[in-house]
Amino acid sequence: MNHKHFLAAYAVLAGAPLLAQAQAVPAAADASAAGAVPGESAAVPASVVVTGSRIPRAGLEGPSAVTVIKGEDITRQGYKNVFDALNNQVQNSGFTQGADYGNTFTPSANTISLRGLGPNHTLVLLNGRRLADFPIAYDGTVNFTNLANIPSSIVERIEILSGGASAIYGSDAVAGVVNIILKKRFDGVDVNLKAGGTSRGGGAERRLQVTGGRQFDRLSTVFSLEIDDRNPIAATQRDFMAVRQGTPTNVLSRRDASAGRYVDPGATCAALGNLFGASVGSYASRTGSYCASNKVSPTYWSVQTQNLSKNAFASATYELDQDTTLSADVLLGRNDTRNNTRGPSWTSSSLNGSYFLNRNTGRYEAWTRYISPEEMGGVARYDRLWQDDTAAIALGAHGIFRGTGWKWETGYSASWYGSRNTAPRALANIDSFFLGPKLGLDANGIAIYAPDPARLATRLTAAEFDGITGATKSDDESWTHTLSASANGELLRLPAGPLQLAVVAEAGRQGFANRPDARIGEGVFNLATSGSVVTAGTRNRYAAGTEASIPLHEILSATLAGRYDRYEFAGRSNGKFTYNGGLELRPARELLVRANYATSFRAPDMNYIYKARGTGYYASTTDYYRCGLAGQPLAGCEFAKVSPGADYVQYGSADLKPEQGKSYGTGIVWSPSSSFDASVDYWNIRIDDLVTNLSDDQLLRDEAACRLGAQDIASPTCVDALARVTRFAANSPVRPGEIKEIRVNPINAAQQQSSGIDVSARYALRTAGYGIFTLRGNYSKTLTRRSRQFAGDAVKDDLHSLDSVDWPDKLAASLAWERGALGATLFATRYGKIPNSAQDGYLSPTTLVNASVVYRVSDRLTLSAIVNNLFNHIKYDSTGGWPNYAVGNYSPAGRTGWVELNYHFGI
Numbered sequence: 001m002n003h004k005h006f007l008a009a010y011a012v013l014a015g016a017p018l019l020a021q022a023q024a025v026p027a028a029a030d031a032s033a034a035g036a037v038p039g040e041s042a043a044v045p046a047s048v049v050v051t052g053s054r055i056p057r058a059g060l061e062g063p064s065a066v067t068v069i070k071g072e073d074i075t076r077q078g079y080k081n082v083f084d085a086l087n088n089q090v091q092n093s094g095f096t097q098g099a100d101y102g103n104t105f106t107p108s109a110n111t112i113s114l115r116g117l118g119p120n121h122t123l124v125l126l127n128g129r130r131l132a133d134f135p136i137a138y139d140g141t142v143n144f145t146n147l148a149n150i151p152s153s154i155v156e157r158i159e160i161l162s163g164g165a166s167a168i169y170g171s172d173a174v175a176g177v178v179n180i181i182l183k184k185r186f187d188g189v190d191v192n193l194k195a196g197g198t199s200r201g202g203g204a205e206r207r208l209q210v211t212g213g214r215q216f217d218r219l220s221t222v223f224s225l226e227i228d229d230r231n232p233i234a235a236t237q238r239d240f241m242a243v244r245q246g247t248p249t250n251v252l253s254r255r256d257a258s259a260g261r262y263v264d265p266g267a268t269c270a271a272l273g274n275l276f277g278a279s280v281g282s283y284a285s286r287t288g289s290y291c292a293s294n295k296v297s298p299t300y301w302s303v304q305t306q307n308l309s310k311n312a313f314a315s316a317t318y319e320l321d322q323d324t325t326l327s328a329d330v331l332l333g334r335n336d337t338r339n340n341t342r343g344p345s346w347t348s349s350s351l352n353g354s355y356f357l358n359r360n361t362g363r364y365e366a367w368t369r370y371i372s373p374e375e376m377g378g379v380a381r382y383d384r385l386w387q388d389d390t391a392a393i394a395l396g397a398h399g400i401f402r403g404t405g406w407k408w409e410t411g412y413s414a415s416w417y418g419s420r421n422t423a424p425r426a427l428a429n430i431d432s433f434f435l436g437p438k439l440g441l442d443a444n445g446i447a448i449y450a451p452d453p454a455r456l457a458t459r460l461t462a463a464e465f466d467g468i469t470g471a472t473k474s475d476d477e478s479w480t481h482t483l484s485a486s487a488n489g490e491l492l493r494l495p496a497g498p499l500q501l502a503v504v505a506e507a508g509r510q511g512f513a514n515r516p517d518a519r520i521g522e523g524v525f526n527l528a529t530s531g532s533v534v535t536a537g538t539r540n541r542y543a544a545g546t547e548a549s550i551p552l553h554e555i556l557s558a559t560l561a562g563r564y565d566r567y568e569f570a571g572r573s574n575g576k577f578t579y580n581g582g583l584e585l586r587p588a589r590e591l592l593v594r595a596n597y598a599t600s601f602r603a604p605d606m607n608y609i610y611k612a613r614g615t616g617y618y619a620s621t622t623d624y625y626r627c628g629l630a631g632q633p634l635a636g637c638e639f640a641k642v643s644p645g646a647d648y649v650q651y652g653s654a655d656l657k658p659e660q661g662k663s664y665g666t667g668i669v670w671s672p673s674s675s676f677d678a679s680v681d682y683w684n685i686r687i688d689d690l691v692t693n694l695s696d697d698q699l700l701r702d703e704a705a706c707r708l709g710a711q712d713i714a715s716p717t718c719v720d721a722l723a724r725v726t727r728f729a730a731n732s733p734v735r736p737g738e739i740k741e742i743r744v745n746p747i748n749a750a751q752q753q754s755s756g757i758d759v760s761a762r763y764a765l766r767t768a769g770y771g772i773f774t775l776r777g778n779y780s781k782t783l784t785r786r787s788r789q790f791a792g793d794a795v796k797d798d799l800h801s802l803d804s805v806d807w808p809d810k811l812a813a814s815l816a817w818e819r820g821a822l823g824a825t826l827f828a829t830r831y832g833k834i835p836n837s838a839q840d841g842y843l844s845p846t847t848l849v850n851a852s853v854v855y856r857v858s859d860r861l862t863l864s865a866i867v868n869n870l871f872n873h874i875k876y877d878s879t880g881g882w883p884n885y886a887v888g889n890y891s892p893a894g895r896t897g898w899v900e901l902n903y904h905f906g907i
Helices: 007-023 028-034 071-076 082-087 430-435 453-457 462-468 606-610 624-630 696-707 716-724
Strands: 066-070 122-126 155-162 176-182 188-198 205-216 219-230 249-256 281-285 288-293 302-304 306-321 324-339 345-347 356-358 363-370 384-400 407-426 469-494 497-515 535-553 556-569 572-588 591-602 614-617 647-650 659-673 676-688 691-693 725-727 739-744 746-748 751-766 772-788 809-819 822-831 846-856 861-868 896-905
Touching: 066 071, 071 082, 071 155, 071 822, 071 846, 082 155, 249 453, 363 430, 430 453, 430 462, 462 469, 469 535, 497 606, 535 606, 624 696, 696 716, 696 725, 696 739, 716 725, 716 739
Parallel strands: 122 176, 647 739
Antiparallel strands: 066 155, 155 176, 188 205, 188 896, 205 219, 219 306, 249 288, 249 363, 281 288, 306 324, 324 384, 345 363, 356 363, 384 407, 407 469, 469 497, 497 535, 535 556, 556 572, 572 591, 591 659, 614 647, 659 676, 676 751, 691 746, 725 739, 751 772, 772 809, 809 822, 822 846, 846 861, 861 896
């Protein structure tokens, strides 16, 4: 990390509380008022800092609901890792494109979307500290935190706070906060081995974890090492998607660009018939015939990435004296990912309209050729590779101001994330390989060739393929540094109890850089030179805040918090004050009634601000307008999911305003005994001035609705969509009516709002001879989800819209049983209905069940068996055509099973 650290400032900041402590003069009266004896830290009552507050409290109840996932729950409930545990929580109702989504910008990363408000509106913390963003923007638009590199063996618990918390944590905490808390103490060494795979084939996984720790008088140490190796799953390994139904993929074609019709390939298709598993044949479309195969897409598609991850964690705490403790921890990770989302295809003059003037025919023509695995030496030859490295370090000190009972903490944390991508690309000579030498330009600047059709129809050799392809290498990184100091304690004693106060000050700096391969700008590859532009930026952050816990009555207490954050970036600055308040009413010991209100904000993502103007093309696009004009359903439309897709122009904006958030909620918690508790909470979150990068797919849907009369063409949304999607004229001599370009950029949208209820319950039955049964249930239902892109638009009901991909409701329930050395858990998640791929109906709700059995052979040895998706259920959806399942919402893996062995050495 060759960045400017704040070590000098840290030394001053860390030393200030020590200096104050040394200068403090104990006073008997002060000690009595604080309820503590000077110099006796053991007199301080046990408490815990809960996510959402900087004031320690005796329990997890508070004015806002906090969900806790214990470390042992990750295995017990069938979760694969930290991400899997968070992804299955009922509050995580938003659709996200994860590592196994397919052709994404971030196939080596996983993230969540609390309340369906997007991955950039959930703040993810590690031990209360911020982590560096994933270097590449999610979906090419927003910054987010990757959850794929945290070893589960070292997790103590995970706390999830729903709702705005900017008054405590600053920017990003709009939908909620996820705080992953790692273990600080461990005795002995645990070795954990885990292995398994899927019953349908592929996806085998092996994992080794070594976790240990030891106490040396005042020194406590903890360490963890993890290696996880996972095989990929190819689309061809799932029978329901091994062959693409509907319109097959174009393998070879010659198209008269002026007439808009294909030139009959004659016997060419038969000559290539042995490619793609002997599936190539002639296909007759409405605009002529071409060579095609229905196995191209499955051949070049990984439905689960291949992944090898290596993670290491080490932590140490040292009790300098009875009042002061020093701490340090470091987390390192290495993640190697491989996947394939589409093979090598070529379209003539792709950088200049995708057509050329054929001197032999006198016509403008567009030629296409898809290269098969048989020609290039196997599918893996065109895999994309990612090499991700992470590092996070934290240095800190905490203790008690002697004689006051006030606790203090100060620290420095730094986090860095580097990602290197190797992607196969066509070289700049590929046009001349298929078309022969370029003979100049016509009066309109269109390239002229005199190609031999036999070259297009000739099978390539591996050597020829190597001569027309190479690989680009991009290097991306992000980093963040934070200095912080905080203190909390009793300010004064009120009639109903002590008024507690916490104060915090923070300073931070973060940055990122996306460095594409410089050879793109040098013309080495058949890519637009604008794709070589480096995008980079930094910003500074300063904050100060305070929080108070106020006892108003013996049964009523309040919390108030306020914080001011200031960001400096791109020659400008933004400041924002946020606040929140909460009430807790306890009319009886077993009953808690709570309410909260909070404001929040999010500074514009750096990717939105610094994104350089870029051009390129989408992996695939669906032309909804042309499908509508032709009267073709999406499942069989020849203009649906066309690859490569439409060209785009994309850029950032330094003029974006911060988002403004408001949230409130109320709830009740009933806990009549240690065996039963239940809670019901209502939540409501609103975001104004929402920053969003316009979706190409949504723009095309809007454009089609406007042009086809389904939406008012004079509405602000229609005016904007029609200006952004430009087309060739219907009578154009080339590509008539086709999409010419899609222009996208970030904007401050008008608003987004969501509300719902959360319900949770737990019941434990302790029997004399049959063991302990524990039943848990969590349910979340979204009541409203509305948005408005422009101020003049009507409010859109996203919850009931057929273009929504978020879960409207989610239920998670588990039944655990323990008796002596044996334990078992059944865990079920029910997902509510979602629109189908064609967006003309709904997929029914689906329940997936996990099961685990744990047997403690001895005090040292434990054996476990875990089965995910016990009933091998896959949610099929062929309404949108291949790949015939709800991508992103469900997995095509099917039943997955593991066996796990854990052996404890030492105490």
